[in-house]
Amino acid sequence: MSSIARKDKEKLTAAYLRTDKGGTVYYVDGNSGSDTNPGNSWALPYKTLAVAFAASHADIARGSDRWARRNTIYIAGDSFTEDLIIFPQKTDVIGVGSYNGHYGPNILGNHAPVNAGFGCRFFDVNFEPVSVAAIMTLTGVCWGAEFHNCTFRADGTLIAAVAIDMTACPHVRIINCRFVGGFTGDVIDIGAGAIDDMMIKGNTIIGGANDGIVETGTATMTGTRRGLIADNYISVAARTIVTNATSVFDVINNRLITAAAITTPADCYVIDLSFACGNLLTAADAGKMLPRWTVVAT
Numbered sequence: 001m002s003s004i005a006r007k008d009k010e011k012l013t014a015a016y017l018r019t020d021k022g023g024t025v026y027y028v029d030g031n032s033g034s035d036t037n038p039g040n041s042w043a044l045p046y047k048t049l050a051v052a053f054a055a056s057h058a059d060i061a062r063g064s065d066r067w068a069r070r071n072t073i074y075i076a077g078d079s080f081t082e083d084l085i086i087f088p089q090k091t092d093v094i095g096v097g098s099y100n101g102h103y104g105p106n107i108l109g110n111h112a113p114v115n116a117g118f119g120c121r122f123f124d125v126n127f128e129p130v131s132v133a134a135i136m137t138l139t140g141v142c143w144g145a146e147f148h149n150c151t152f153r154a155d156g157t158l159i160a161a162v163a164i165d166m167t168a169c170p171h172v173r174i175i176n177c178r179f180v181g182g183f184t185g186d187v188i189d190i191g192a193g194a195i196d197d198m199m200i201k202g203n204t205i206i207g208g209a210n211d212g213i214v215e216t217g218t219a220t221m222t223g224t225r226r227g228l229i230a231d232n233y234i235s236v237a238a239r240t241i242v243t244n245a246t247s248v249f250d251v252i253n254n255r256l257i258t259a260a261a262i263t264t265p266a267d268c269y270v271i272d273l274s275f276a277c278g279n280l281l282t283a284a285d286a287g288k289m290l291p292r293w294t295v296v297a298t
Contacts, residue, residue, distance in 0.1 A: 057088040136164045166188075180207060229254065249272075
C-alpha cells in the first residue's frame with residue numbers, strides 16, 4: 001500500500017472510530033445522490049446536505065428513544081453549493097473522499113444556522129465562501145458546535161471577511177483546522193456573551209490580511225469555565241491574538257507571526273499575560289516571548 005493510500009485509510013479509520021453506533025447513519029453524495037432516496041446507504045444516498053441535516057435533526061427529536069443518541073452523516077461529492085441554515089443536533093458530519101486535490105468534500109457557501117443545532121460536529125470538511133460575509137456565523141442556538149480537521153479557505157476570488165464568527169456560543173471546539181487565504185477581517189471572531197469551555201486548539205492560520213483570533217465583544221464565563229486558545233500557528237498582517245486586557249481565556253503555547261512592529265505591542269497582540277504561558281511572537285522588527293521569563297530569587 002502506498003503512503004498516500006495508507007494516510008487516506010488512516011483518516012477514514014479515524015473518522016469511522018468517531019461515530020457513535022447508537023444513532024442513525026445517513027449518506028450524502030453530491031454527484032450521484034437523489035433527495036428522493038432514503039439516504040441510508042452509499043447505494044441510495046441523499047444529494048443535498050439540507051435534506052440530510054433536516055432528516056437527522058428530526059430523527060433525534062422524534063422520541064425519547066432518540067434524545068440521548070448521536071447520529072452520523074457521511075458526505076462526499078466534490079463541492080456542495082449550499083448555504084446551511086440548519087445544523088443537525090447531536091450529529092457528526094464526516095467528510096470522506098476528495099475534492100480536487102483536497103481530502104474530504106467542499107461546502108461552498110456562507111452559513112448562518114438559525115435552529116437549535118447544538119452538539120453538531122464536523123470532521124474533515126472543506127469550507128469556502130460565495131460572498132464577502134463570514135463563512136460560518138454561529139450564535140447561542142449552536143452551542144457545542146465543533147470543527148475537527150476542517151479547512152476554511154478565502155483565496156482567489158473567494159475572499160471572506162471572517163472564517164468563523166461566534167456570539168454567545170459556549171462549548172465550541174475548533175481543533176486542528178486550517179485557515180488559508182486573505183481574510184479581510186478577523187479570521188476567528190469571538191463576540192460578546194458566554195464562551196464557557198470554548199477551545200481553539202492546534203489550528204493553522206496563514207495569510208490573514210488583518211487579524212487572527214480576536215475577541216471583539218465582552219466575552220463572559222460562568223464560574224471557572226475559562227476558554228482555551230492553545231498550540232495554534234498564526235501568521236497574519238496585524239494582530240495575532242486579542243483577548244482584551246482582562247481575559248476569560250487561557251492563552252498557551254501559541255506560535256505567532258505578524259507583519260506589524262513590536263514597538264507598538266497592541267498592533268501585534270492584546271493578551272492578558274496573567275493567563276498566558278509559553279507564547280512566541282515574531283514581529284516585523286523583533287521577537288518576543290509572552291509572557292517574558294523572569295528569574296525570581298528564592
